[in-house]
Structure formats: C-alpha cells, structure tokens
Amino acid sequence: MTVLQALGLVKSFGVIRALDGLELAVREGEVLALLGPTGAGKTTTLRTIAGLETPDEGRVILDGEDVTPLGARERDVAVVFERFNLLSTLSVRDNIAFPLRSPVYRQDEDEIERRVATAATDLRIDHLLDRNTDQLSGGERQRVAIARALVRRPRVFLLDEPLSALDLKLRESLQSELKRVHEAYGATVVYASHDFPSAAMLADRIALIENGRVVQVDTLSGLIADPSAATVGRLIGSPAMAQFAGHIADGQLHLDETEVAFSCDALGLETHPRGSVILGVWPEDLAICGADSTGSVPALVWATDFRGADRVIELHCGPHRLRKAVPRSMSVRQGERIHFAIRPERCFVYDAATGRRQDARS
Numbered sequence: 001m002t003v004l005q006a007l008g009l010v011k012s013f014g015v016i017r018a019l020d021g022l023e024l025a026v027r028e029g030e031v032l033a034l035l036g037p038t039g040a041g042k043t044t045t046l047r048t049i050a051g052l053e054t055p056d057e058g059r060v061i062l063d064g065e066d067v068t069p070l071g072a073r074e075r076d077v078a079v080v081f082e083r084f085n086l087l088s089t090l091s092v093r094d095n096i097a098f099p100l101r102s103p104v105y106r107q108d109e110d111e112i113e114r115r116v117a118t119a120a121t122d123l124r125i126d127h128l129l130d131r132n133t134d135q136l137s138g139g140e141r142q143r144v145a146i147a148r149a150l151v152r153r154p155r156v157f158l159l160d161e162p163l164s165a166l167d168l169k170l171r172e173s174l175q176s177e178l179k180r181v182h183e184a185y186g187a188t189v190v191y192a193s194h195d196f197p198s199a200a201m202l203a204d205r206i207a208l209i210e211n212g213r214v215v216q217v218d219t220l221s222g223l224i225a226d227p228s229a230a231t232v233g234r235l236i237g238s239p240a241m242a243q244f245a246g247h248i249a250d251g252q253l254h255l256d257e258t259e260v261a262f263s264c265d266a267l268g269l270e271t272h273p274r275g276s277v278i279l280g281v282w283p284e285d286l287a288i289c290g291a292d293s294t295g296s297v298p299a300l301v302w303a304t305d306f307r308g309a310d311r312v313i314e315l316h317c318g319p320h321r322l323r324k325a326v327p328r329s330m331s332v333r334q335g336e337r338i339h340f341a342i343r344p345e346r347c348f349v350y351d352a353a354t355g356r357r358q359d360a361r362s
C-alpha cells in the first residue's frame with residue numbers, strides 16, 4: 001500500500017529549480033533511500049514532504065489525503081536532519097520528550113516516560129538520559145535526535161543524511177541500529193543520502209534523484225540488472241559503473257581512441273543508432289585477464305587503494321578511466337600494465353547526449 005506520494009513537485013529558489021516535476025511513491029513499512037549527488041534536491045524533497053517548504057507546483061499525498069495546504073505541525077511525519085538541532089538547555093530525556101509535550105502531540109506524563117524509556121533502550125542511550133545534550137558526542141546526539149522522532153510514532157520518518165557527519169565505524173554501527181529499530185517499529189522511512197553504501201545497506205528500494213527529478217526507483221538488484229540511464233550507473237555501485245565513451249559506425253561500437261570494438265548485435269542493439277554512445281559495464285563484470293585472451297583490453301594501473309577486505313584499482317586505458325575492486329591478495333602494482341576483458345552481453349549502451357538506454361536488454 002502506498003503511504004506517501006509526491007506528485008509533480010516543482011520548487012524554485014530564485015533561478016535555481018531545486019525540484020523539477022519530482023514523482024515519488026513510498027510504500028507502507030519500507031525504507032526508501034533517496035540517493036543523489038549534492039544539490040540534486042534531496043533535502044528540498046524532504047522539506048516539501050514535511051511541510052517546511054511550499055511547492056510552486058505539485059502535491060503531497062499522505063494516506064490518500066492531499067496535505068499540500070497543511071503546515072508541518074499538521075502532518076504526521078517526523079524529520080531528522082543532518083544538523084539535529086537538539087535543545088542544549090534541556091537534558092537528553094527532555095529533548096526526547098519534547099514533541100510529546102507540545103500542544104499538537106501532547107501525551108500524559110506516564111505515557112511520555114514509557115515512550116522515552118523504550119526509545120532510549122532501543123537506541124542504547126539509557127545511560128545518557130540525564131545528561132545535557134552539549135555533553136554528547138556526534139554519534140550520541142544523532143541517536144537522541146532519532147529517539148526524539150521515534151517517540152512521536154509518526155506515519156512517516158524522513159531522515160536527511162543522518163549518518164554523514166559520523167566517522168565510518170560509528171556510521172556502520174548506527175546503520176545496523178537503524179535497521180533494527182526499523183524492523184521493531186515497522187516504520188515507513190524516507191532516507192536521503194549521497195552515500196551509496198549506507199543506502200544499499202538500509203533501503204528496501206532506492207530512488208535515484210538528479211536535477212530535481214527521480215531518474216529510476218527500484219530495489220538495488222533491480223537497478224543493477226536494469227539501469228535505465230547512464231546516470232544510474234554513476235550513482236550506484238562501489239565502485240560505480242565503468243563507462244566508456246564510444247561511437248557507432250558500420251554496425252560496430254568502437255571505444256574512442258582504442259582498437260576495441262563490439263558488434264551492435266552482440267550488445268543487444270536492435271537498431272543501430274549512429275553517433276556517440278556510452279558503453280557501461282559493472283566493474284564486477286570486467287575480468288582481469290592475460291594479454292593473449294580474446295578481446296582483452298590493455299590498461300595501466302594508475303592507483304591502488306586498500307579498502308577493508310578488498311582493494312580498489314584505478315585503470316587508465318587511453319582516455320578511459322575505471323575503478324574496480326580486486327581481492328586484497330591479488331598481486332597488482334601501481335604503474336603495472338594489465339589486461340581486462342569486457343563481455344558484450346554484460347554491457348549497457350547509452351546515448352551520450354541524453355544518457356538514455358539504447359540496448360534492448362533487461
């Protein structure tokens with residue numbers, strides 16, 4: 001069942017069009033990640049859904065009701081922003097209880113005490129309840145902000161980059177905590193982030209947003225199997241999709257400034273478009289191979305970065321740049337020349353000008 005819909009949202013700030021016909025449908029109980037680069041319109045989307053911004057056009061529907069004319073306090077949504085604006089004059093306990101003492105959501109003090117205690121336990125901050133919020137670490141403050149949103153039991157939670165200010169270790173522990181809390185409360189969550197790994201870990205579905213529009217919404221595996229636009233490949237994956245500039249001539253797709261070419265038929269191009277294209281392939285589908293393997297592409301190892309259990313290598317091949325994770329144990333050195341193989345049946349072809357998919361594969 002759809003709980004929340006954004007229909008054709010348009011919002012401009014002066015000459016900047018932050019939202020440009022944004023469409024979104026959030027299902028009951030899901031975590032939907034809004035993933036997009038900086039300036040894509042994620043915060044403006046959340047603020048508009050929350051009633052903190054009025055759209056120039058479009059509507060926000062909550063449980064079938066058009067809430068566009070309603071103010072933030074009249075909407076059953078809670079927002080946790082990156083800067084969590086806790087009240088520094090109040091204790092953690094009173095910060096969490098704060099919404100339940102407001103005239104809109106007022107509860108009696110016994111109920112407030114019960115809800116604060118439960119949320120504090122769920123977020124493992126019971127021991128901090130009597131502290132002032134200015135005596136807390138960033139991660140602790142974040143937990144308090146989430147607890148404060150939880151006690152209201154709103155219809156929808158909106159989380160704006162809630163983890164980005166935290167270091168990697170804290171972020172990972174809060175991610176699993178958020179997942180557990182989500183399961184316990186069965187809440188519907190919209191989670192805005194530019195961080196692919198946390199979106200991938202938390203979200204049931206991911207809505208990719210760019211230039212104030214949703215480009216594609218699907219599960220992560222759906223996006224990987226069927227990335228509808230070149231921008232989808234750039235936004236997801238760790239590393240992201242390898243994308244090669246190319247052009248089509250005589251029924252073949254040639255990678256620019258290389259000898260590498262694939263037949264349009266092998267790439268699933270039913271019609272043979274002309275002109276510039278982008279050949280996309282997930283790095284996991286690029287195999288490091290020997291120089292004598294058929295179709296092998298030579299490349300220079302430009303950089304290697306250790307990353308936990310694996311290693312990411314950056315390969316340069318003429319004007320093309322790509323990044324790929326390889327096992328830590330693999331012997332590959334910076335400055336070395338290696339070869340990789342591209343399997344045309346694992347590739348996606350996009351129009352270079354519009355970014356739209358050209359191949360007929362799904």
Ligand code: ATP
Nearest residue numbers: 013016018036037038039040041042043044045194
């Ligand atoms: P980030 O990941 O950097 O937070 P975002 O995807 O959340 O980015 P928004 O904050 O929604 O993006 O901003 C979308 C666009 O609207 C940006 O170009 C931003 O500069 C602009 N913008 C947002 N709020 C305002 C405002 N109050 N006044 C002027 N411009 C704004």
